[in-house]
Amino acid sequence: MILNDAIDEIVDNINAVSAELDEETIMEMLEILTSSKNVFLLGQGRSGLVARAFAMRLMHLGMGVYVVGETITPSINEEDCLLAISGSGETSYILSTAKIAKKRGAKIVSVTSYDDSSLGKMSDLIISIKGRTKIDSEKNYIKRQINGRHQSLSPLGTLFEVTTLIFLDGVIAQLMDRMGKTENDLKQRHTVLE
Amino acid sequence: MILNDAIDEIVDNINAVSAELDEETIMEMLEILTSSKNVFLLGQGRSGLVARAFAMRLMHLGMGVYVVGETITPSINEEDCLLAISGSGETSYILSTAKIAKKRGAKIVSVTSYDDSSLGKMSDLIISIKGRTKIDSEKNYIKRQINGRHQSLSPLGTLFEVTTLIFLDGVIAQLMDRMGKTENDLKQRHTVLE
Amino acid sequence: MILNDAIDEIVDNINAVSAELDEETIMEMLEILTSSKNVFLLGQGRSGLVARAFAMRLMHLGMGVYVVGETITPSINEEDCLLAISGSGETSYILSTAKIAKKRGAKIVSVTSYDDSSLGKMSDLIISIKGRTKIDSEKNYIKRQINGRHQSLSPLGTLFEVTTLIFLDGVIAQLMDRMGKTENDLKQRHTVLE
Amino acid sequence: MILNDAIDEIVDNINAVSAELDEETIMEMLEILTSSKNVFLLGQGRSGLVARAFAMRLMHLGMGVYVVGETITPSINEEDCLLAISGSGETSYILSTAKIAKKRGAKIVSVTSYDDSSLGKMSDLIISIKGRTKIDSEKNYIKRQINGRHQSLSPLGTLFEVTTLIFLDGVIAQLMDRMGKTENDLKQRHTVLE
Numbered sequence: 001m002i003l004n005d006a007i008d009e010i011v012d013n014i015n016a017v018s019a020e021l022d023e024e025t026i027m028e029m030l031e032i033l034t035s036s037k038n039v040f041l042l043g044q045g046r047s048g049l050v051a052r053a054f055a056m057r058l059m060h061l062g063m064g065v066y067v068v069g070e071t072i073t074p075s076i077n078e079e080d081c082l083l084a085i086s087g088s089g090e091t092s093y094i095l096s097t098a099k100i101a102k103k104r105g106a107k108i109v110s111v112t113s114y115d116d117s118s119l120g121k122m123s124d125l126i127i128s129i130k131g132r133t134k135i136d137s138e139k140n141y142i143k144r145q146i147n148g149r150h151q152s153l154s155p156l157g158t159l160f161e162v163t164t165l166i167f168l169d170g171v172i173a174q175l176m177d178r179m180g181k182t183e184n185d186l187k188q189r190h191t192v193l194e
Numbered sequence: 195m196i197l198n199d200a201i202d203e204i205v206d207n208i209n210a211v212s213a214e215l216d217e218e219t220i221m222e223m224l225e226i227l228t229s230s231k232n233v234f235l236l237g238q239g240r241s242g243l244v245a246r247a248f249a250m251r252l253m254h255l256g257m258g259v260y261v262v263g264e265t266i267t268p269s270i271n272e273e274d275c276l277l278a279i280s281g282s283g284e285t286s287y288i289l290s291t292a293k294i295a296k297k298r299g300a301k302i303v304s305v306t307s308y309d310d311s312s313l314g315k316m317s318d319l320i321i322s323i324k325g326r327t328k329i330d331s332e333k334n335y336i337k338r339q340i341n342g343r344h345q346s347l348s349p350l351g352t353l354f355e356v357t358t359l360i361f362l363d364g365v366i367a368q369l370m371d372r373m374g375k376t377e378n379d380l381k382q383r384h385t386v387l388e
Numbered sequence: 389m390i391l392n393d394a395i396d397e398i399v400d401n402i403n404a405v406s407a408e409l410d411e412e413t414i415m416e417m418l419e420i421l422t423s424s425k426n427v428f429l430l431g432q433g434r435s436g437l438v439a440r441a442f443a444m445r446l447m448h449l450g451m452g453v454y455v456v457g458e459t460i461t462p463s464i465n466e467e468d469c470l471l472a473i474s475g476s477g478e479t480s481y482i483l484s485t486a487k488i489a490k491k492r493g494a495k496i497v498s499v500t501s502y503d504d505s506s507l508g509k510m511s512d513l514i515i516s517i518k519g520r521t522k523i524d525s526e527k528n529y530i531k532r533q534i535n536g537r538h539q540s541l542s543p544l545g546t547l548f549e550v551t552t553l554i555f556l557d558g559v560i561a562q563l564m565d566r567m568g569k570t571e572n573d574l575k576q577r578h579t580v581l582e
Numbered sequence: 583m584i585l586n587d588a589i590d591e592i593v594d595n596i597n598a599v600s601a602e603l604d605e606e607t608i609m610e611m612l613e614i615l616t617s618s619k620n621v622f623l624l625g626q627g628r629s630g631l632v633a634r635a636f637a638m639r640l641m642h643l644g645m646g647v648y649v650v651g652e653t654i655t656p657s658i659n660e661e662d663c664l665l666a667i668s669g670s671g672e673t674s675y676i677l678s679t680a681k682i683a684k685k686r687g688a689k690i691v692s693v694t695s696y697d698d699s700s701l702g703k704m705s706d707l708i709i710s711i712k713g714r715t716k717i718d719s720e721k722n723y724i725k726r727q728i729n730g731r732h733q734s735l736s737p738l739g740t741l742f743e744v745t746t747l748i749f750l751d752g753v754i755a756q757l758m759d760r761m762g763k764t765e766n767d768l769k770q771r772h773t774v775l776e
Contacts, residue, residue, distance in 0.1 A: 004600050014589060075387075169589075170735075176737065186737050193234070250433065
């Protein structure tokens with residue numbers, strides 16, 4: 001089914017991104033996250049949903065965390081960091097929000113496909129997560145050609161968004177190890193009100 | 195305009211509710227709110243929006259506050275309280291959530307039109323906010339009759355929702371006084387990321 | 389109680405705003421709302437909650453309506469209108485969003501305290517809802533002086549936000565009359581999934 | 583890094599689920615989705631974020647779609663379907679909501695790890711997405727043992743949630759093909775208000 005091909009295309013992107021991850025950069029990311037008083041998460045559209053999925057796990061880990069745009073999010077300051085997720089690194093709302101955070105002294109960590117984007121340029125740390133445009137696997141292209149399908153199986157920002165989610169779930173595993181937290185610790189912070 | 199009549203109907207309800215507020219109950223409410231480690235806010239539909247508007251101000255006051263259903267809401271426990279808003283006091287999701295909170299030892303404060311509702315019965319404290327059915331002001335009824343309009347100017351839960359919002363904004367003023375907070379204190383916690 | 393004084397201050401503002409409403413402007417607002425294919429609602433913070441409370445009732449009336457920032461909100465175009473709520477009329481996110489909507493040909497209706505704000509200036513129609521700064525009722529100021537309280541009983545945007553909510557609930561009553569809808573019609577569109 | 587191991591564990595689960603997908607079941611799912619007047623999406627916590635990510639793409643495809651709990655979600659009826667996402671198939675809010683939807687005549691499609699769960703039993707169609715407990719790949723278990731780490735790299739519902747997201751993005755590719763939609767069609771419905 002096309003469905004399986006689409007999943008293959010996503011998995012290929014995840015594997016390619018995973019292989020390129022730089023350990024030093026990741027360790028610096030963890031250092032910023034754990035040394036911040038509060039981590040503010042920022043994203044629009046489906047990247048915003050990915051930001052929330054990560055925020056939920058950071059909360060389960062017992063960290064101070066807020067999602068920009070939710071009800072109880074307070075002002076940000078120099079003890080905090082902002083983790084901004086934007087494939088293009090050019091979403092205007094993300095840029096204007098990151099600018100304010102930076103002006104108030106917060107550290108900016110960006111997750112983007114473009115290191116040299118406006119968002120990348122203002123960041124203290126950039127996590128590169130390639131989407132379709134950058135790593136368009138030969139294999140899938142040829143597969144599509146053979147099947148006579150030349151259009152994408154993962155439209156718009158899909159590859160970036162999904163790969164970012166899985167990368168951030170990997171960051172959670174790394175954080176659990178670093179902070180000495182077990183799954184049971186997470187369970188105890190998990191909401192019971194549902 | 196009908197618009198002005200509708201506003202009058204709402205204002206009449208607000209005034210009637212304000213006149214009936216019991217000081218002792220209010221002080222008990224403030225005591226529970228300020229002595230809780232975290233205040234959890236709960237409401238569905240438009241009552242849920244009222245809950246969030248109140249949550250935002252509690253955050254501005256520097257209190258620990260969460261909205262049930264938002265991303266970073268952790269588990270509730272016996273040091274916390276749940277403030278549940280439900281006109282009928284019978285919304286099934288509200289009841290099942292309040293039951294869990296109660297079982298975990300949290301105090302339950304309910305804001306409802308019906309003291310003897312299922313929600314009211316399981317609450318540690320009930321704040322009575324009458325909606326249309328209970329205080330249907332003579333004056334407006336006659337006004338509607340004269341105009342040949344017998345239908346409500348404030349459909350469904352409107353009177354309860356709006357009156358509850360204004361009541362809770364009054365609670366904020368009372369809390370500011372009790373906690374010695376000024377408007378400037380609130381401004382400093384107000385999000386800057388918009 | 390301070391609580392009652394705070395409620396009085398809010399009610400005074402509501403009454404003052406209600407008395408100043410211009411029928412022609414309101415009728416033009418209703419004309420824009422009902423002749424648009426879809427109404428897009430926009431607001432930040434507590435004004436965003438007010439926008440959602442209004443959106444819910446427009447949906448109950450059977451109108452096409454979306455809240456900017458929610459999951460299923462599609463692109464806006466020239467058959468649609470944007471109703472933007474901002475007390476100051478200067479919130480940067482509101483301005484940049486309204487600019488995009490205007491460029492795509494949508495009508496802009498703004499609800500603001502400042503007709504000559506940046507938002508006001510780009511609007512096809514302005515609904516003036518005064519907040520504290522504009523109508524600071526003598527009566528309450530003196531009441532506060534006598535009590536030795538000089539600080540506001542309705543901090544930050546409270547007066548604007550609450551008054552706007554009640555104004556918009558009045559608009560719903562006016563729309564029900566115009567569209568020939570009864571409370572029962574609304575009830576049938578009301579979500580049952582809670 | 584642990585991060586890479588965690589990503590591997592997720593990818594293994596995705597591949598295992600993809601290999602087990604039953605074409606007939608998928609085609610029936612597509613038939614229900616495309617023949618429904620509106621598709622209602624339902625999920626709690628991170629499964630709720632997955633539901634929203636899918637809803638956004640269905641909207642881009644031009645389908646009628648609502649997320650349960652969002653502002654403008656109307657009542658559901660017999661022309662609609664409810665797609666409920668729950669790993670355990672036992673989340674009480676999901677069950678009570680699905681029950682109401684079923685009673686009103688809507689079709690229920692569930693995405694769950696447990697076909698014989700309460701949710702599964704009341705569904706018209708079940709999509710099985712295994713999470714950690716069911717497909718705990720040998721390979722990763724041994725990898726963890728060797729590294730002396732016996733705890734999970736993908737805590738709580740991670741495997742189910744992430745795999746479901748990617749499965750649903752695959753469903754989008756399949757739907758695009760079935761409906762003859764190109765990426766450009768999706769782009770035209772994509773919100774411009776950010």
